[in-house]
Amino acid sequence: MLQAMNEALARGKKVLHLGQVATYIPELGKADPNTLAIATCTLDGKISQVGDVDKKATIQSISKIASLGLAISELGEEKVFSKVGVDPTADPFNSIMRLEMRKPHRPQNPLINAGAIVVLSILPYHDSNSRFLAVLNLVRKLCGNEKIEANEQVYLSEKATSDRNRSLAYFLRSVGAMEGDIEDILDSYFHQCGIECSVKDLAVMGATLANDGINPITNEKVLSPRVCVLIRALMATCGLYDGSGEFAVRVGIPAKSGVGGGIVGAVPGKMGVATLGPALDDKGNSVGGIEAMEYLSEKLKLRVL
Ligand SMILES: NC(=O)CC[C@H](N)C(=O)O
Numbered sequence: 001m002l003q004a005m006n007e008a009l010a011r012g013k014k015v016l017h018l019g020q021v022a023t024y025i026p027e028l029g030k031a032d033p034n035t036l037a038i039a040t041c042t043l044d045g046k047i048s049q050v051g052d053v054d055k056k057a058t059i060q061s062i063s064k065i066a067s068l069g070l071a072i073s074e075l076g077e078e079k080v081f082s083k084v085g086v087d088p089t090a091d092p093f094n095s096i097m098r099l100e101m102r103k104p105h106r107p108q109n110p111l112i113n114a115g116a117i118v119v120l121s122i123l124p125y126h127d128s129n130s131r132f133l134a135v136l137n138l139v140r141k142l143c144g145n146e147k148i149e150a151n152e153q154v155y156l157s158e159k160a161t162s163d164r165n166r167s168l169a170y171f172l173r174s175v176g177a178m179e180g181d182i183e184d185i186l187d188s189y190f191h192q193c194g195i196e197c198s199v200k201d202l203a204v205m206g207a208t209l210a211n212d213g214i215n216p217i218t219n220e221k222v223l224s225p226r227v228c229v230l231i232r233a234l235m236a237t238c239g240l241y242d243g244s245g246e247f248a249v250r251v252g253i254p255a256k257s258g259v260g261g262g263i264v265g266a267v268p269g270k271m272g273v274a275t276l277g278p279a280l281d282d283k284g285n286s287v288g289g290i291e292a293m294e295y296l297s298e299k300l301k302l303r304v305l
Contacts, residue, residue: 004299005038005050012036012292019279019287022259027157036277036288039203045216049200056196057276058154060258063192064116065231066138071119072227083122084115093241094164105175109238114168121178121185128187135192142208143201144217155194199276206264206272232266236305243283250294252303263289267302
């Protein structure tokens with residue numbers, strides 16, 4: 001295992017120069033583009049990790065898995081998927097265009113920004129902080145790490161600059177696709193995107209999703225098997241936005257990326273696999289992470305798609 005991971009790391013490091021760290025959230029611009037780490041967690045709880053494993057990064061869009069899991073668990077799939085669709089998009093994660101063009105004006109899936117914001121708006125909590133704490137609690141359980149916290153600088157940096165997400169949310173409310181206090185809903189969105197994890201945390205999250213909701217480290221039942229089936233299907237089709245098709249062809253594992261540089265993969269019945277490398281391609285996905293996962297998937301025969 002470790003040998004294959006070290007080879008994957010070397011492959012990934014070779015392409016880091018092709019990517020750039022996200023700068024549209026100013027704090028993310030401080031990340032070191034030359035770092036890359038890989039971790040795996042098997043369903044019998046064995047963790048392996050290589051590379052810059054001490055680095056942490058904010059999970060950004062990976063948090064959308066947790067808020068979706070929470071929403072389906074608390075409200076049921078029928079209610080959630082009456083507000084957001086389950087179809088992939090060929091548009092960037094923060095695109096506005098199709099929200100106006102498509103009728104009804106419903107975000108195409110819960111893993112693009114518009115969809116994730118709508119999902120947060122229907123969660124049965126009364127304010128930003130209680131919504132955020134529920135998502136944080138679920139991330140901690142998925143990762144089996146009670147010490148996970150948000151990086152307040154990254155959260156506040158996004159909050160201070162996120163005109164695009166504000167535009168999405170106010171537009172959605174204007175067409176009746178969501179209700180509520182937009183600034184309060186967005187505050188919990190920015191806060192959950194700022195949750196900070198190590199590559200090991202992400203590998204355990206992937207393993208919990210691969211294990212139908214039972215965390216292989218803590219043995220806690222975190223999500224139901226049905227919720228995990230839905231999340232994995234959406235990861236496979238929408239997890240890397242407009243890069244999802246290419247990722248399915250190259251890697252073949254249900255996965256979710258974030259602009260902090262993380263990618264979480266869930267190989268059903270086998271393992272979680274994660275990478276952390278903040279140099280991103282033009283779709284906001286980790287260049288080194290994709291390259292490393294492609295190698296590892298081939299070498300360890302992890303492909304399921
Ligand atoms: N792709 C991402 O990780 C996007 C998340 C980020 N917080 C945003 O809304 O822009």
